[in-house]
Amino acid sequence: MRHIISVLMENESGALSRVAGLFSARGYNIESLTVAPTEDPTLSRMTLVTTGSEEIIEQITKQLNKLIDVVKLADITGGEHIERELMLIKVRAEDANQREEVKRMTDIFRGRVIDVKDSTFTIELTGDGAKLDAFIEAVDKKSILETVRSGATGIGRGGKCLHI
Amino acid sequence: MKLSGAEIFVQFLKDEGVKHVFGYPGGAVLHIYDALFQQEDVKHILVRHEQGGVHAADGYARSTGKPGVALVTSGPGATNAITGIATAYLDSIPLVVITGQVVSAFIGSDAFQEVDSVGISRPCVKHNFLVKDVKDLAMTLKKAFYVATTGRPGPVVVDIPKDTTDPGIKIDYEYPKEVRMRSYNPTVKGHPGQIKRAIDIITSAKRPMIYTGGGVVLSNAGDELTAFTKTLGYPITNTLMGLGAYPGTDRQFVGMLGMHGTYEANMAMHECDVLIAIGARFDDRVTGDTKQFCPKATIIHIDIDPASISKTVRVDIPIVGDIKTVMSDMNKELKAGKQKPDARALDSWWKQIEMWRSKDCLRYDRNSALIKPQFVIEKLYEVTKGDAFVTSDVGQHQMFAAQFYKFDKPRRWINSGGLGTMGFGLPAALGVKMAHPDHDVACVTGEASIQMCIQELSMALQYNLPVKVVNLNNRYMGMVRQWQEFFYDRRYSQSYMETLPDFVKLAEAYGHVGMRIEKPADVEGALKEAFAMKDRLVFLDFITDQTENVYPMIAAGKGHHEMHMSPERELA
Numbered sequence A: 001m002r003h004i005i006s007v008l009m010e011n012e013s014g015a016l017s018r019v020a021g022l023f024s025a026r027g028y029n030i031e032s033l034t035v036a037p038t039e040d041p042t043l044s045r046m047t048l049v050t051t052g053s054e055e056i057i058e059q060i061t062k063q064l065n066k067l068i069d070v071v072k073l074a075d076i077t078g079g080e081h082i083e084r085e086l087m088l089i090k091v092r093a094e095d096a097n098q099r100e101e102v103k104r105m106t107d108i109f110r111g112r113v114i115d116v117k118d119s120t121f122t123i124e125l126t127g128d129g130a131k132l133d134a135f136i137e138a139v140d141k142k143s144i145l146e147t148v149r150s151g152a153t154g155i156g157r158g159g160k161c162l163h164i
Numbered sequence B: 001m002k003l004s005g006a007e008i009f010v011q012f013l014k015d016e017g018v019k020h021v022f023g024y025p026g027g028a029v030l031h032i033y034d035a036l037f038q039q040e041d042v043k044h045i046l047v048r049h050e051q052g053g054v055h056a057a058d059g060y061a062r063s064t065g066k067p068g069v070a071l072v073t074s075g076p077g078a079t080n081a082i083t084g085i086a087t088a089y090l091d092s093i094p095l096v097v098i099t100g101q102v103v104s105a106f107i108g109s110d111a112f113q114e115v116d117s118v119g120i121s122r123p124c125v126k127h128n129f130l131v132k133d134v135k136d137l138a139m140t141l142k143k144a145f146y147v148a149t150t151g152r153p154g155p156v157v158v159d160i161p162k163d164t165t166d167p168g169i170k171i172d173y174e175y176p177k178e179v180r181m182r183s184y185n186p187t188v189k190g191h192p193g194q195i196k197r198a199i200d201i202i203t204s205a206k207r208p209m210i211y212t213g214g215g216v217v218l219s220n221a222g223d224e225l226t227a228f229t230k231t232l233g234y235p236i237t238n239t240l241m242g243l244g245a246y247p248g249t250d251r252q253f254v255g256m257l258g259m260h261g262t263y264e265a266n267m268a269m270h271e272c273d274v275l276i277a278i279g280a281r282f283d284d285r286v287t288g289d290t291k292q293f294c295p296k297a298t299i300i301h302i303d304i305d306p307a308s309i310s311k312t313v314r315v316d317i318p319i320v321g322d323i324k325t326v327m328s329d330m331n332k333e334l335k336a337g338k339q340k341p342d343a344r345a346l347d348s349w350w351k352q353i354e355m356w357r358s359k360d361c362l363r364y365d366r367n368s369a370l371i372k373p374q375f376v377i378e379k380l381y382e383v384t385k386g387d388a389f390v391t392s393d394v395g396q397h398q399m400f401a402a403q404f405y406k407f408d409k410p411r412r413w414i415n416s417g418g419l420g421t422m423g424f425g426l427p428a429a430l431g432v433k434m435a436h437p438d439h440d441v442a443c444v445t446g447e448a449s450i451q452m453c454i455q456e457l458s459m460a461l462q463y464n465l466p467v468k469v470v471n472l473n474n475r476y477m478g479m480v481r482q483w484q485e486f487f488y489d490r491r492y493s494q495s496y497m498e499t500l501p502d503f504v505k506l507a508e509a510y511g512h513v514g515m516r517i518e519k520p521a522d523v524e525g526a527l528k529e530a531f532a533m534k535d536r537l538v539f540l541d542f543i544t545d546q547t548e549n550v551y552p553m554i555a556a557g558k559g560h561h562e563m564h565m566s567p568e569r570e571l572a
Helices: A015-025 A054-066 A096-108 A129-138 B005-016 B027-037 B050-064 B076-090 B117-124 B134-149 B192-203 B214-218 B222-232 B263-271 B323-336 B343-357 B373-383 B396-404 B425-435 B454-462 B478-487 B503-509 B520-532 B567-571
Strands: A002-010 A032-037 A043-051 A070-075 A081-092 A112-116 A120-127 A144-149 A153-156 B002-004 B020-023 B043-046 B068-072 B095-101 B127-130 B155-161 B170-172 B208-212 B236-238 B253-256 B274-278 B298-303 B317-320 B389-392 B441-446 B468-473 B513-517 B538-543
Touching: A002 A015, A002 A054, A002 A153, A015 A032, A015 A043, A015 A054, A015 B117, A054 A070, A081 A129, A096 A112, A096 A120, A096 A129, A120 A129, A129 A144, B002 B005, B005 B027, B005 B134, B020 B050, B020 B425, B027 B068, B027 B095, B027 B155, B043 B454, B050 B068, B050 B076, B050 B095, B050 B425, B050 B454, B068 B076, B076 B095, B076 B117, B076 B155, B095 B117, B095 B134, B117 B127, B117 B155, B127 B134, B134 B155, B192 B274, B192 B298, B192 B317, B192 B323, B208 B222, B208 B263, B214 B222, B214 B323, B222 B323, B236 B263, B253 B263, B253 B396, B263 B343, B298 B323, B373 B396, B373 B441, B373 B468, B373 B520, B389 B396, B389 B425, B396 B441, B396 B468, B396 B478, B425 B441, B425 B454, B454 B503, B468 B503, B468 B520, B503 B513, B503 B538, B513 B520, B520 B538
Parallel strands: B020 B043, B020 B068, B068 B095, B095 B155, B127 B155, B208 B236, B208 B274, B236 B253, B274 B298, B298 B317, B389 B441, B441 B468, B468 B538, B513 B538
Antiparallel strands: A002 A043, A002 A070, A032 A043, A081 A120, A081 A144, A081 A153, A112 A120, B002 B170
């Protein structure tokens, strides 16, 4: 099962390596990991996407909680939540036909063209992982020059908050 | 008062109540050593290798319950300390290890004697810190002691770049009396509802079993555990780390469990209907095959570390909290409650256990012309009246000591259970002796293990630490030899210790007394003579039977009911 674990941790050097080290030392899967400071600059929020049986996920959350730098965490897949990922994708757009096709596809997926050059378009797209996958499927494979994905971030719906 | 970083370091140790620091100087910690030189409150003990230094601090901590402190330099000082740190980590021992670091401006430049100490130690510490600013030094040290000693204890490394201790930069110092960390608040009190549920299940058991580990020792909960066990009248087993938390001579004690545990302890585990696990972590050497572990039991688990619960074995009733606090709450509940154990069921359970016990699974050949290692431990027990601090290294001798020395008090049995570090025994014994100068301290070891930290015989002389080294010398890495005999068709690959030194002369070269004992009849006399020499370290080299093995034995991956008995016992 895929789980999204949100972690609030002290914004200190080395905190990220403690988490990464924990996952490699204990052999846990890690699909993606994003981290950035919150509105409180002393705190970072990390979003981890991992897979494993219920027992493994329980161990992962316990082991994360055991890290001294971790203030609080939640498995947001346990309740209603919103998941978003950002993708920047650069595609070949040379003739008018190609450019028109890419523009149309971008509109259908509610993306934005953020950089236009003679032979390339760069598109910004947000959504859950499946939507980004679908976009990649929809455009002509041969025309893709580069993709960058941020990894998933997520937040609980409504009153459910992860804060201190 | 205005102090330099080095002076703050020393003053802080004083204020924190630290009496002894085990260490080894070097370039990155010279400022600190200069500050240590100019005072007398904190005593520095010069070890001969950083591994020995951390083990000595570890032995000191295990025998006192206070945090052990070690001080080493950057680079090789820090890497040599790692084995000691990992040893303490696996057994949850509170240590603060200070590693010097190169000047902060040089960090990351592959400077002389630079390693990433924070990075290297990360997987084997409870937490670690790098202190780049002298203003953070006192508070960071406070946090280090706080983290090391609270919750599930463990080693904490504080890496201090040389410029942080610069004698030219003085700042105001005040001892931080308190520390609060929003990200670290260990649970102490057990959930009352869970405790009630546990008591209901415990008192309605027909075939109960109490299984306790090092957590009881760490939490100083021996008295509470003993009261609990006595009130219930249930059988109790200890893990290797838990020995002494419950009196080893008591009838309710059925011996150690696990790979080399007693027949009665392992069979009672296999057959019990309620298992009460306290401060134990279901280690693979204890559980054997987890699929066959306590197949009939409802499992209650009390532990301060939530991550220990249901880690390898699914638990039915978890209680997270400090063992001492939880056990006294349980004892109150037991006293107040109407629930009483089922006396009839308990009676027939004990009859069954006594049948298992009557197999006398630890029997060995007492008529041998060769010295049996078990015999040496039995005599050690008698000569020291069961009241010595006993440290050990790792291997057969460790198991014999655990099986045959009946520890009645906690913190008397000191060994590397989790990491299994050869070389631990001697420096640990010296740390123990530093803390308990008036007690007998014995280091039970083997000719292979002792050579891994033998240089500390020198530290023993310098600080007058007259421990007794009980060397069970069978000229083999005994446990390796045993596995090769059982599982590798007697191909004794690299396990024979050729070209051994003359240990008597070696002991004498270090300024100690050496004795070689070759006949069973001389064992007791030699031990008596050695322990009578109160002010001398005596190295007793017992030439033991090379073919002796540790029994009973559960092969790795087998169940508790699948024990091998000694050929001696199977003939009987």
